[in-house]
Amino acid sequence: MISVLNSALDDISRTMKLRRVWIALAHEDIGDQHRRTTLGPLWLLVNYLAFAGTFVFVFQPIGKDAAGYGAYVAIGLMVWFYLMEIISLSVPLFKREESFIEGTTLPLFVYVMRLTVQSVIRAGYAVVGCIIILLISGPSLTPAWLWSLAGLLLILLTTPALITVFAFLGAFFPDSEFIVGNLMRVGMFFTPVFWVYNGQDAIQRYSYLWNPFSYFLDVARIPILGGEFPSNAFAITGATALVTWTIALLLLGSYRRQVVFLI
Amino acid sequence: MVSIKLDNVSLIYKLHEKLTLSAPDRRLGATGGRIEGSGRKQFVQALDGVGFELKAGDRLGLVGPNGAGKTTLLKVLYGIYEPSGGSVAIEGKVDALFNINIGFRREATGRRNIVLRGLINGWSEAEIEEKMEGIIAFSELGDFIDLPFKAYSQGMAARLAFSVATALDPEILLMDEWIGAGDASFQEKAKKRMDELAEKAGIIVLASHSESLIQSVCTKRLTLKGGRVESLTAVPVKPAEAASASP
Numbered sequence: 005m006i007s008v009l010n011s012a013l014d015d016i017s018r019t020m021k022l023r024r025v026w027i028a029l030a031h032e033d034i035g036d037q038h039r040r041t042t043l044g045p046l047w048l049l050v051n052y053l054a055f056a057g058t059f060v061f062v063f064q065p066i067g068k069d070a071a072g073y074g075a076y077v078a079i080g081l082m083v084w085f086y087l088m089e090i091i092s093l094s095v096p097l098f099k100r101e102e103s104f105i106e107g108t109t110l111p112l113f114v115y116v117m118r119l120t121v122q123s124v125i126r127a128g129y130a131v132v133g134c135i136i137i138l139l140i141s142g143p144s145l146t147p148a149w150l151w152s153l154a155g156l157l158l159i160l161l162t163t164p165a166l167i168t169v170f171a172f173l174g175a176f177f178p179d180s181e182f183i184v185g186n187l188m189r190v191g192m193f194f195t196p197v198f199w200v201y202n203g204q205d206a207i208q209r210y211s212y213l214w215n216p217f218s219y220f221l222d223v224a225r226i227p228i229l230g231g232e233f234p235s236n237a238f239a240i241t242g243a244t245a246l247v248t249w250t251i252a253l254l255l256l257g258s259y260r261r262q263v264v265f266l267i
Numbered sequence: 268m269v270s271i272k273l274d275n276v277s278l279i280y281k282l283h284e285k286l287t288l289s290a291p292d293r294r295l296g297a298t299g300g301r302i303e304g305s306g307r308k309q310f311v312q313a314l315d316g317v318g319f320e321l322k323a324g325d326r327l328g329l330v331g332p333n334g335a336g337k338t339t340l341l342k343v344l345y346g347i348y349e350p351s352g353g354s355v356a357i358e359g360k361v362d363a364l365f366n367i368n369i370g371f372r373r374e375a376t377g378r379r380n381i382v383l384r385g386l387i388n389g390w391s392e393a394e395i396e397e398k399m400e401g402i403i404a405f406s407e408l409g410d411f412i413d414l415p416f417k418a419y420s421q422g423m424a425a426r427l428a429f430s431v432a433t434a435l436d437p438e439i440l441l442m443d444e445w446i447g448a449g450d451a452s453f454q455e456k457a458k459k460r461m462d463e464l465a466e467k468a469g470i471i472v473l474a475s476h477s478e479s480l481i482q483s484v485c486t487k488r489l490t491l492k493g494g495r496v497e498s499l500t501a502v503p504v505k506p507a508e509a510a511s512a513s514p
Contacts, residue, residue, distance in 0.1 A: 025386045032383070036374045107369035108387060109346045261349045265280045 012257035019113035026114050030121035048129035056081050056137060059198045072229055073200075074141035079152075079225040080197040082134040083159065086127045087166075087217060088188045093119055094167040095174035095181045102267045112260045116167045124160065138228070148227040155223025155238065162245040168252035172259060175266045196221060216244045269359035269438045269470055271321040271344065276353035278314040278343060278494075301493055313339045314350070315494045321470050321487075326461070328485035328502065329474040335491040337474035341365065341441045344472060359438030359470065362388065366443075367428045373417040377408055377427055380416050384431045398434045405460075406430040407453070422450050429457050439470045458484060 019026070038044045059077045094116075098105060101115045173180050194211040201212040212218045222237035259266075282302070301312045314336050321327055329337040342348045343355060345363045370384045381402055385395040403412050406426040411419065419427070433440065440461070461471055461484060475481055481488060482502060490497040 022386075022389070024392075028383060028386055032372050032375060032379075036372065039374050103366060103369050106342075106347065107363075107365045110387065262280075264347060 008257035009253055010257070011260065012253040015111040015113045015256055015260055018111040019117055022110065022114055023117070025110065026118040027121055029118045030125065033118070033122045034125050045125075045129060048126050049133050052081070052085070052130040052133040053136070055085075056133065063198050065200075072141065072143060075138050075143050075229060076200065076225065077198050078134045078137035078141070079228060080221050082127070082130045083156075083221050083224050084192060084195060084197045084217070085130055086123060086159070087220060088192070089126065090119065090123045090163055090167055091170055092185050092188055093123070094170040095184050097167065097171040098175045098263050098267050099178075105264055105267060112256065112263060113164070113168070116164050116171065119167050120163050123163065143228055146231050148231045148233070151227035151233050152224050155227065155234075155241070158223060158238070158241055158245060159220055162241075162248055165245065165248040165252040168256055169248060172255040172263075175259075175263055191215075191217065216240065219244070269323045270357070271319075271359075271439065271470060271472075272354075272356040273320070273344075274318050274354045274356075276314055276317045276343060276350045276355060277312070278339060278348055279310050279312050279351045282309040282311060313348075313494050314343065316353070317491075317494075317496050318353070319489060319496065319499055321472070323470065324465055325487060326465050326471040326473070326485045328481035328488045329472065329491060330476070330478075330481060330488055331491035331497070334493075336494040337491055338365070338443055339494070340491065341443055341472060341474055344439075345441055357439065360435075361439040361441065362432050362435070362437035363441040364428055364432045364443065365441075367421070367424045371416050371424065371428070374415055376415055377406075377412040377419070378403070380427065381431055384428075388431075388435070390435060394435065402427075402430045402434045405434075405456075422453065426453055429453075429460075433460055433464065436464065436467065437469065439472070440464060442471070442473045444475055 034045055038047060041047060043050065056074075056078050059081065060074045063077070064073050097115055097119060098112075104110060104115070105112070170180075170184065173184070195215055195217045196208075196212055199208065201208055201218075203209075219237040219240040222234050223241050226232060226234035226237060301315075303310050303312055317336075317340060319327075329340060331337055339348060341363065342365070343350055344357065345361060345365075370387045371380045372383060375383065378399070381399060382395055385398070390398075406412070406423075406429075408419075408423060408427060411423065416424070416427075465471055471484070473481070473484055485502050487499065488502050489499050
């Protein structure tokens with residue numbers, strides 16, 4: 005157990021020393037994805053605003069419930085799109101990096117961090133869009149917003165672990181790319197991204213209470229919309245982060261040398 | 268002192284029964300070697316009892332049929348594959364050229380690719396800056412260096428890959444069948460640089476099916492078959508080279 009953890013930490017430590025590599029590669033990835041387009045990565049902002057605007061326009065409740073719905077959807081979509089992207093892209097990660105893994109001695113965690121940085125850059129455009137909607141929809145700026153920032157940081161800290169776990173899942177179980185992709189698409193409807201849970205006793209209750217993603221959304225959303233510290237959501241998200249990191253370290257330490265034979 | 272010493276090295280890996288809905292026969296690994304066992308317990312014996320020793324100035328040619336273990340052995344030497352048994356002792360800075368396109372981005376310019384490749388090789392920014400013009404000059408890419416990599420022919424890509432790989436004077440250079448992509452003049456230039464590298468007390472290990480390439484570059488030949496060493500012999504010096512070497 006100790007040697008497995010040491011092996012994982014060694015890989016991570018060597019990755020941190022090579023940060024210029026994964027930061028440079030992630031920037032190249034973003035550049036390549038939008039090369040030859042007029043707006044470049046600004047398309048990410050346009051896409052986000054188009055999606056959020058459509059959801060607000062179609063699903064906004066009538067009457068007093070309408071207040072704050074724009075902000076609710078804006079934060080929900082920002083976090084959900086980020087989670088959906090990192091999970092969907094991480095399943096085929098090692099296969100996508102096959103030529104690097106089979107041709108260089110870069111530590112495996114380099115590829116995890118490359119995807120992390122890439123996803124954070126992309127999410128940055130959604131954050132800008134989210135701030136624009138928050139300014140328009142009008143929730144007042146309070147010190148509680150700092151808790152929302154802490155919530156986003158917690159999600160960010162969990163990201164490399166989530167990517168690692170799903171990347172190993174994809175390496176051992178290739179079909180998971182399509183299964184996870186479908187689950188994430190369906191998952192949007194089972195997570196309170198655009199619908200509001202008000203204690204109703206139906207399928208929404210279970211979708212909210214037993215879905216860890218609900219709490220990922222709440223740590224970012226409740227401080228801004230409710231002005232309070234969501235202790236329950238932070239506790240569950242923190243526990244999820246700890247469990248995910250534990251699994252990630254065990255997988256990395258045990259199988260990092262095997263990945264080259266799996267892809 | 269630059270050296271490579273392999274003692275009874277073996278590489279066995281399990282053919283993982285991936286959890287998949289597709290038919291089992293599509294899941295076998297692509298690496299060469301002997302497949303042993305049956306059913307769910309199948310193993311590939313990619314290398315078996317490989318042992319040899321190289322010292323400064325040696326240029327080893329790895330030969331053998333497809334699946335003999337040449338590339339696998341190079342990857343063990345580079346540290347991509349961890350041997351299952353035996354010991355590998357390497358003294359010296361190792362660089363490798365397995366696949367011309369590794370580390371190169373199609374959309375980025377040759378110049379930007381030199382930076383990226385340098386970062387992957389662990390160079391500092393100062394080292395990249397210092398070597399940049401030398402790499403461009405050796406590759407003879409001229410103005411093409413500022414065009415996207417996707418505009419390069421295979422030969423141009425090979426020039427750039429070789430120039431970068433040898434720019435920081437690796438003490439041990441591992442190569443896999445890459446050189447055939449360059450034109451005759453570049454191959455001659457590359458051979459000269461490899462000679463210089465070996466003369467500077469370096470070691471070159473080159474896997475190739477080309478007997479003429481092995482004869483012109485290497486001083487030793489290791490023949491592999493089914494992951495085992497069949498023979499390790501000296502490559503006879505060509506009469507022309509012997510004449511030029513004599514006073």
